[in-house]
Amino acid sequence: MTAKIRKLIVQVEETRSEMGKEINPPVRKAAAIAVIENPFAGKYAEDLTALMDIGEELGDLLGRRAVAALGIKPSEAESYGKAAIVGDAGELEHAAAILHPKLGKPLRVAVEKGAALVPSAKKRAGIGAPIDVPLGHKDAAFVRSHFDAMEVRVSDAPRPNEILVAVVVTDSGRPLPRVGGLQVSEIEGKDGLR
Amino acid sequence: MVAIKVRKIQTSVEEVFHEGGPAVAKPLRQGSVVAVIANPYAGRYVEDILPMMEALKPLGLEMSQRLVAALGVAPGEIEGFGKGAIVGAAGELEHGALWHVPGGYAMRELLGDAKAIVPSTKKVGGPGTRIDIPVTHINASYVRSHFSALEVGVVDAPAADEMAVILVMTTGPRIHARVGGLKASEIKGEDGLR
Numbered sequence: 191m192t193a194k195i196r197k198l199i200v201q202v203e204e205t206r207s208e209m210g211k212e213i214n215p216p217v218r219k220a221a222a223i224a225v226i227e228n229p230f231a232g233k234y235a236e237d238l239t240a241l242m243d244i245g246e247e248l249g250d251l252l253g254r255r256a257v258a259a260l261g262i263k264p265s266e267a268e269s270y271g272k273a274a275i276v277g278d279a280g281e282l283e284h285a286a287a288i289l290h291p292k293l294g295k296p297l298r299v300a301v302e303k304g305a306a307l308v309p310s311a312k313k314r315a316g317i318g319a320p321i322d323v324p325l326g327h328k329d330a331a332f333v334r335s336h337f338d339a340m341e342v343r344v345s346d347a348p349r350p351n352e353i354l355v356a357v358v359v360t361d362s363g364r365p366l367p368r369v370g371g372l373q374v375s376e377i378e379g380k381d382g383l384r
Numbered sequence: 385m386v387a388i389k390v391r392k393i394q395t396s397v398e399e400v401f402h403e404g405g406p407a408v409a410k411p412l413r414q415g416s417v418v419a420v421i422a423n424p425y426a427g428r429y430v431e432d433i434l435p436m437m438e439a440l441k442p443l444g445l446e447m448s449q450r451l452v453a454a455l456g457v458a459p460g461e462i463e464g465f466g467k468g469a470i471v472g473a474a475g476e477l478e479h480g481a482l483w484h485v486p487g488g489y490a491m492r493e494l495l496g497d498a499k500a501i502v503p504s505t506k507k508v509g510g511p512g513t514r515i516d517i518p519v520t521h522i523n524a525s526y527v528r529s530h531f532s533a534l535e536v537g538v539v540d541a542p543a544a545d546e547m548a549v550i551l552v553m554t555t556g557p558r559i560h561a562r563v564g565g566l567k568a569s570e571i572k573g574e575d576g577l578r
Contacts, residue, residue, distance in 0.1 A: 198399040199399075206390050208391070
């Protein structure tokens with residue numbers, strides 16, 4: 191199964207200051223988004239293998255696009271997240287089929303390593319709906335400075351028979367992190383948690 | 385001289401492959417760049433706001449360059465453009481009008497002698513406000529295939545004392561343009577209109 195892509199969107203956000211304090215180097219997040227046809231729109235399908243395969247394809251494509259948009263080496267990626275919005279002729283489970291079984295592996299190749307779980311969000315919604323893609327450190331889920339989210343939305347998607355799939359990669363945590371917790375310098379990187 | 389203080393810059397690029405019709409040989413690319421800047425005139429009436437117009441020129445040029453780079457094309461491949469501004473709640477619509485000259489200058493500087501007027505829109509709005517930036521052909525405003533718009537917004541901007549200034553560029557006509565009118569191939573290129 192190959193995803194039928196209507197459009198690809200790449201968005202980069204670079205924050206240079208917060209509350210008047212300079213952030214140097216700036217913190218940056220990139221979202222890569224694909225709007226694809228939902229092959230199971232309008233009908234119940236028991237076997238969702240086709241969507242799982244699409245997830246694998248998009249993990250690679252969107253992961254590489256996001257890293258490229260940041261202009262960094264894969265090893266310099268720090269946090270990641272993923273999300274999907276299913277158009278209203280589809281089923282929430284379609285988002286699960288894309289996101290969970292196979293998308294993570296190629297995404298981890300794109301960001302080099304990625305011991306931690308890829309945080310995710312999903313919903314069924316109409317055209318122009320926003321979704322907050324949760325973010326966590328790629329190697330240690332408990333790194334508090336990297337708990338974050340990026341809102342993404344595409345003004346003309348998803349149509350009822352479409353699915354919007356988003357991958358977010360960052361090269362940094364929040365702009366001015368100061369609420370303690372596990373630090374990047376303390377990551378062991380073995381169990382994906384600490 | 386007014387100093388331009390940038391809080392964040394957001395670029396967003398879409399690659400459109402089809403919109404229900406036959407896939408095109410060359411996907412349409414359309415993108416936006418937004419700079420969220422401090423509004424030095426927020427909260428009071430200032431008669432002479434012209435110093436900021438000149439001060440915005442370097443930022444405009446940087447934004448143009450970023451957008452062309454994000455689109456991944458040569459400046460000569462840009463066919464459509466537009467600009468706009470969202471002024472935060474403590475500012476005045478007139479502050480948004482400061483973007484007309486530097487925004488237009490920024491794109492002309494990069495795109496060569498683009499002849500057409502840069503279509504624009506502006507409004508006062510809160511964080512997350514979306515704005516539809518009109519798009520027309522860079523050399524002839526009446527080219528019907530290139531009439532379009534791109535919706536742009538930044539989730540956390542503009543704050544009351546900020547402005548979001550915006551540039552938009554596209555690489556071609558609407559994806560399945562077929563409503564006639566002046567064609568890009570028929571441009572005389574003398575008056576910026578036809």
